[in-house]
Amino acid sequence: xxxxxxxHGIIADLTHAEQHxxxxxxxxxxxxxxxxxxxxxxxxxxxxxxSVSAQADAIHALTHVSLYALACLVTRxxxxxxxxxxxxxxxxxxxxxxxxxxxxxxxVWICYMSISKLASPETVVSSYxxxxxxxxxxxxxxxxxxxxxxxKLKSETAxxxxxxxxxxxxxxxxxxxxxxxxxTSIASLLFPSLPIRIIDPMISLGAVVWIGWSGVQILRGKxx
Numbered sequence: 001x002x003x004x005x006x007x008h009g010i011i012a013d014l015t016h017a018e019q020h021x022x023x024x025x026x027x028x029x030x031x032x033x034x035x036x037x038x039x040x041x042x043x044x045x046x047x048x049x050x051s052v053s054a055q056a057d058a059i060h061a062l063t064h065v066s067l068y069a070l071a072c073l074v075t076r077x078x079x080x081x082x083x084x085x086x087x088x089x090x091x092x093x094x095x096x097x098x099x100x101x102x103x104x105x106x107x108v109w110i111c112y113m114s115i116s117k118l119a120s121p122e123t124v125v126s127s128y129x130x131x132x133x134x135x136x137x138x139x140x141x142x143x144x145x146x147x148x149x150x151x152k153l154k155s156e157t158a159x160x161x162x163x164x165x166x167x168x169x170x171x172x173x174x175x176x177x178x179x180x181x182x183x184t185s186i187a188s189l190l191f192p193s194l195p196i197r198i199i200d201p202m203i204s205l206g207a208v209v210w211i212g213w214s215g216v217q218i219l220r221g222k223x224x
Contacts, residue, residue, distance in 0.1 A: 022150075023075045024072060024075040024076055026146050026149060027068055027071040027072045027075055027150070028072050029146055030068040030071070030143055030147070030167075031065060031068040031069050031072055033142050033143055033146070034061060034064065034065035034068050034139055034143055035065050036139065037061060037135055037136050037139020037140070037142075037143075038058050038061035038062045038065050038136065038139065039058075039062075040135045040136075041057065041058040041132045041133065041135050041136035041139075042055060042059065044128055044131060044132035044135065045058055045129065045132045045133075048125060048131075048132070049124060049125045049128035049129040049131075050122050050123060050124050050125060051124050051125075051129040051132065051185075052110075052113045052114050052117045052201045052203075052204040053129075053184065053201070053203040053204045053207065054132045054133050054136075054181055054185075055110075055113060055204070056110045056113075056114075056177075056181075056203075056204045056207040056208075056211075057136055057174070057177055057178050057181050057207070058132070058136055059106045059109060059110060060106060060173075060174045060177060060207065060211050061136055061139070061140070061174050063099070063102040063106050064167060064170040064171060064174065066102055067098070067099055067102070067167055067170065068167065070098055071167060099166065099170075103211065106211065107208050107211060110204055110205075110207055110211075111205070111208055113201075113204065114201040114202075114208070115201075117197075117200065117204075118198070118201045118202075121197040121198060121201075123197060124188070124196045124197055126188035126196060127189065129181070129184075129185040129188070130182065130185040130186060130189065133178055133181045133182045133185060134182065136178055137175065137179070140171060140174055140178055141175070144168075144171050144172070144175065147167060147168050147171060151168070173210070173211070176210075177207055177210055177211075180203065181203065184196075184199065184203060
């Protein structure tokens with residue numbers, strides 16, 4: 001009986017180890033996909049489109065790209081070293097503190113850019129704005145599919161389970177704002193007389209409220 005129990009225990013340990021390895025690989029994929037999408041969107045928005053709202057969307061994406069990197073580190077620690085409950089809680093709290101810092105820095109930058117553009121309006125190239133936000137939205141859709149794949153692993157380890165929940169909420173929040181910016185760019189192309197130079201930074205200020213509110217909800221553990 002004891003040998004049978006030990007055998008089942010070893011199998012369970014191997015199963016959990018495999019789950020965490022799959023989590024680690026998927027978080028690495030998230031980091032790569034998210035990085036490419038966010039950086040590409042930001043550069044297009046900054047250099048070609050001159051769109052603050054698209055920059056805000058990219059900056060929001062960069063916050064959870066940084067969190068994907070942290071998730072990779074946490075799951076790597078689980079796979080290689082293993083963590084007890086106290087260590088898991090410590091890593092989760094560290095994850096939250098990093099998230100709060102990234103949200104704060106992102107909000108300050110978006111506020112600065114939005115106010116600057118309102119004070120001195122600049123021509124927004126709607127076609128490049130559409131291209132930039134489309135790239136970012138595609139990266140978000142792929143990221144959400146990968147996150148859904150991770151959720152099916154049904155890991156019960158504290159840091160990865162809580163980290164995954166935070167990442168999912170943040171990705172959904174960013175996707176929602178991306179759709180708003182996408183609709184704005186399409187409307188600007190369809191109606192050239194639309195004052196996009198004013199609307200664009202106004203949407204960015206709205207992003208400050210949205211990102212700040214969603215960030216608070218995530219930190220409190222509530223759904224958006």
